[in-house]
Amino acid sequence: MHSKDKDRHRWRKFKSGLVSFGTLAAAVLVIAPLGLVFFHLLVNGAGAVNWDFFTQLPKPVGAPGGGMVNAIVGSLELLALGSAVGIPIGVLGGVYLAEYGSARGNAMLRFIADVLNGVPSITWGVVVYGLVVLRFKGFSAYAGGLALGLIMIPLILRTTEEVILLVPNGYREASLALGIARWKTIVNVVMKTASKGIITGILLALARIGGETAPLLFTAFGNRFWNHDLSQPIAALPLQIFTYAISPYDDWHRQAWAGALVLVMGIFCINVLVRILTRDRAGTST
């Protein structure tokens, strides 16, 4: 082998190594923030996550202890209210896009859904404030749930449409060829085949709105006590974290860290569930 060839070989190896290193560095940069966030949350929040945190109402400033049970339950109530709006409309809309409708009308609906998906979430809060809070003269759990539901609709609609379009046409044909009505075919064959994908889309939408703060600011408003009436303001974990984090008190800061940790763990759990569901799907569809 000529030495010139050897030089070239070395130069090529060097370039290859450089690119490998570059991609590794980029990967680290992507993962690092996630690691940092987790680390920071654990360091600052783990100490305050205890039994009281999940069972007690917030204490006044200066009084030690206390928890965020009202905010945790409030968040769950808001998610339920949001789901009541977002899931049926999102799923049915997605089914409509995939199975019915004209090509042109559908293209328009799809475009609108994509635009709505990009609308900053605070906008939804303002819209609901104008439509509901002002009209009924008060912040309420209903208003907060509606704002969250409106965010869910386009998210769920698009994922539902996508997974329904993935169902092979052969199953629709097989069902229709048995003399089964179109709507029964869609519900019992098409949606059933796509059910894991639909549920995944719903869970991802829940994970997305679970941490939303902005749309709740002028709708659910927050509440330091239990909410006994959904037409009254209600506490939510992200709102509580926000209020505590911008306060000047150290013990409230600790509670805010703890709240953030609990929130992130909750969303993490939803994502793990999604992983399990999607892995299953990949396993059985072959």
Next chain:
Amino acid sequence: MINLIMAAPDPIVLETDDRTPESALDSDEVRLTFEVHNLSIWYGDKRAIDSVTLNVPSNAVTSIIGPSGCGKSTFLRSLNRMHELVPGTRVDGSVLLLGENLYAPDVDPAIVRRRVGMVFQKSNPFPTMTIGENVTIGLKLNGVRDRKFLNERLEKSLRMAALWDEVKDDLHKAGTSLSGGQQQRLCIARALAVEPEVILMDEPCSALDPIATAKIEELIHELKKNYTIVIVTHNMQQAGRVSDYTAFFYLGRLIEFGPTSKIFSNPSDKQTEDYITGRFG
């Protein structure tokens, strides 16, 4: 409960008609399942079937052969109105099923499809359902609730599809867990369960190995005792083995139709002969 059992109408005697190519059929009394008259089908502006007139005899196997793209599937699907699932299709002419026009304005395509079952090229058992559910789904979604009835029909259909002995202990397993040939027989059982009068098959063996193909062919032979069968095949040997009558299509037209033995040994049309001897297609 919807009554899925249709009364069999009176036998229909074929009228002599010299303009149609099936004159080989009209010598003696043949019961007819389909009478297709001057049928044309368009996909948008494209005419896929051009003025086809053809009578399909009952309790016999009729095969449809021809080069790919000649309209075999389109013609077959027009016999249970499945082609309508493609938007923009248009039909001219008539198809009588046991004397009733399938294209009359008040006819519900779902009812037509219950009477005229279909088996597809690619086996397609429902992936979310067990073997048992796959067979009974047509009945269940058409309103049948009676468990005993469903179980009886399940066993009967699987027996007719020559699958019962292989799956009777695995009815709760996924339909998709079966082999390719078994899946295709499961699809046949699924079609049989709603008790159709006719079974249409669109290249049902083209994805199967020779042994699985032989089983399906044997099954077709059994089924014709009780059903009228129309089968599309690109395999001429298969047409020769399983069918009593053969129709040769070319460019959307029916070129020749007659008893399989005649079409294969002594075709009257030059194009048929060229296709059968492998000179084109």
